[in-house]
Amino acid sequence: AQSVTQLGSHVSVSEGALVLLRCNYSSSVPPYLFWYVQYPNQGLQLLLKYTTGATLVKGINGFEAEFKKSETSFHLTKPSAHMSDAAEYFCAVMRSGGYQKVTFGTGTKLQVIP
Amino acid sequence: GAGVSQSPSNKVTEKGKDVELRCDPISGHTALYWYRQSLGQGLEFLIYFQGNSAPDKSGLPSDRFSAERTGGSVSTLTIQRTQQEDSAVYLCASSVLGENGETQYFGPGTRLLVL
Numbered sequence: 001a002q003s004v005t006q007l008g009s010h011v012s013v014s015e016g017a018l019v020l021l022r023c024n025y026s027s028s029v030p031p032y033l034f035w036y037v038q039y040p041n042q043g044l045q046l047l048l049k050y051t052t053g054a055t056l057v058k059g060i061n062g063f064e065a066e067f068k069k070s071e072t073s074f075h076l077t078k079p080s081a082h083m084s085d086a087a088e089y090f091c092a093v094m095r096s097g098g099y100q101k102v103t104f105g106t107g108t109k110l111q112v113i114p
Numbered sequence: 115g116a117g118v119s120q121s122p123s124n125k126v127t128e129k130g131k132d133v134e135l136r137c138d139p140i141s142g143h144t145a146l147y148w149y150r151q152s153l154g155q156g157l158e159f160l161i162y163f164q165g166n167s168a169p170d171k172s173g174l175p176s177d178r179f180s181a182e183r184t185g186g187s188v189s190t191l192t193i194q195r196t197q198q199e200d201s202a203v204y205l206c207a208s209s210v211l212g213e214n215g216e217t218q219y220f221g222p223g224t225r226l227l228v229l
Contacts, residue, residue: 044220104157
């Protein structure tokens with residue numbers, strides 16, 4: 001069984017400030033981990049993913065995430081927030097190997113204050 | 115290239131009516147998934163199809179929900195005798211296994227409102 005916990009349903013940051021969105025996962029097998037972003041009235045867009053190898057993963061729009069097995073975490077960061085980053089972010093986990101359904105966290109809405 | 119497309123983008127129906135939601139996956143993607151996004155429930159897996167294998171229906175909330183995938187491509191999610199609690203955004207995703215595992219690509223969703 002897998003699960004994802006996102007701490008903070010709403011996060012506010014000032015424009016130019018560090019963005020940190022927290023995600024912890026639980027998985028009985030080595031997981032694949034994802035961050036998706038959803039803009040208002042749109043579908044989910046893949047930001048980045050971790051499967052194997054390098055634990056620091058870089059994605060689109062300047063976001064990155066680090067897989068920390070010892071902490072079962074996969075936090076999303078961006079050094080400097082931009083107004084266009086305002087959206088809802090979903091952390092997700094999938095069992096590795098073959099085709100698998102994705103288990104999503106409850107999402108974090110990011111507000112960027114000018 | 116074209117992404118996952120879904121139709122209609124919005125659907126308003128009356129309680130008790132049947133609805134059909136359509137998903138066109140990315141060409142060449144062999145796996146297709148349906149998820150539901152609703153207030154209070156987040157994103158829930160509904161059903162998935164992979165090639166010619168029997169679909170995984172473990173996420174369907176009731177027997178009013180069914181889905182088909184014709185010719186290994188287009189999929190239709192059908193909800194019979196709709197209820198107000200079926201109001202949600204229904205998301206479709208498709209994927210293919212690559213060197214770096216599987217990544218699911220999502221469509222824009224169908225927003226269903228049951229009055």
